[in-house]
Amino acid sequence: MAETVSAALRSWSVRWPAYAPMDVTPPELLPTALTRHVPAWAEAAATPADVTDRGRRRDTALVPYELDARVWPLHPQGRIGRTGRNLGRWGENAAADPIVVAGTGQDRRFCSSPATTSTWRPASGGMVDRGETAPAALVRALPEETSVDLAGHRPGILAQAIVDDWRASGHAWVASASALYLLPAAVTATAADDALDAQWRPFGPLGQRDTEITAAGRILYAAHRPLL
Structure with missing residues (x-):
């Protein structure tokens, strides 16, 4: 930007x-x-x-x-x-981006889904609704889009930062609250809403994830790259 x-x-x-x-x-x-x-x-x-x-x-x-x-x-x-x-x-147009990681060691996975027909994102977030807080949106977003229920899990806040969004101007922009949810094991992630084909992917080096996503005909959503 x-x-x-x-x-x-x-x-x-x-x-x-x-x-x-x-x-x-x-x-x-x-x-x-x-x-x-x-x-x-x-x-x-x-x-x-x-x-x-x-x-x-x-x-x-x-x-x-x-x-x-x-x-x-x-x-x-x-x-x-x-x-x-x-x-x-x-x-500010507030967004919430939950990053969900499950398991430990070589069994560690993260929940991901397509952002568009050409991009992939490491979590299923969205814009904060009017009258809603960013923490509440973090809990709401994933169950709505993937059926992964975060209720009862306490996240660790990663960042509250400006998002590099092509729609932004000097007087209207996007800021995101991103949070990390650590689960003991992966749970069923059933795609819903706009998060089609939500799934658990191996958690490893970013370069390796890039290679896999590129092979699938997509690219990693730029705004989520720093989160991974």
Whole structure:
């Protein structure tokens, strides 16, 4: 991310009057379109100034961020060369990524599933629902998508960090709470929802997993590579 902005100009505190980021807002989220119809996955606010709970959003954010003079949220990593909104919410769009590992030694496995028809992910997570906390979403996500029940298992939080998402802009981005669940043994993972072909895979060197996934005609989902 931020490949179009040099490190010297990335900080919001650096004056850059000529900054002209590309607007990534799709037609259905333009102000005129929102007056006619609001997609189920998006909020109705045409601009960040129309958001009424900006204080609560900042208080509960996984990654702290600032507002500018217009009360527009500012990407925690600075300018990234894009503006507008191509995500459901202005500011942080929280996600939850549970990484589930079962067994020990050579019998250790991790639960994985396709992210898209061309990418593979090491867990089945998703966006945090409105009014939901990231920890609650971690527990909800896997049973919904793979039937692996995490209730009663206490996770270890791996990170709360910005996700490198192609939809992100300087005013709307994705941050993920990732957590590690260690189970004594693998349990049945039955695919459901969007996590088709969920399965337990051997836990080993990342290079070996890359080779296997590539052989299957997919690539490892980039945002989940650091988690593995």
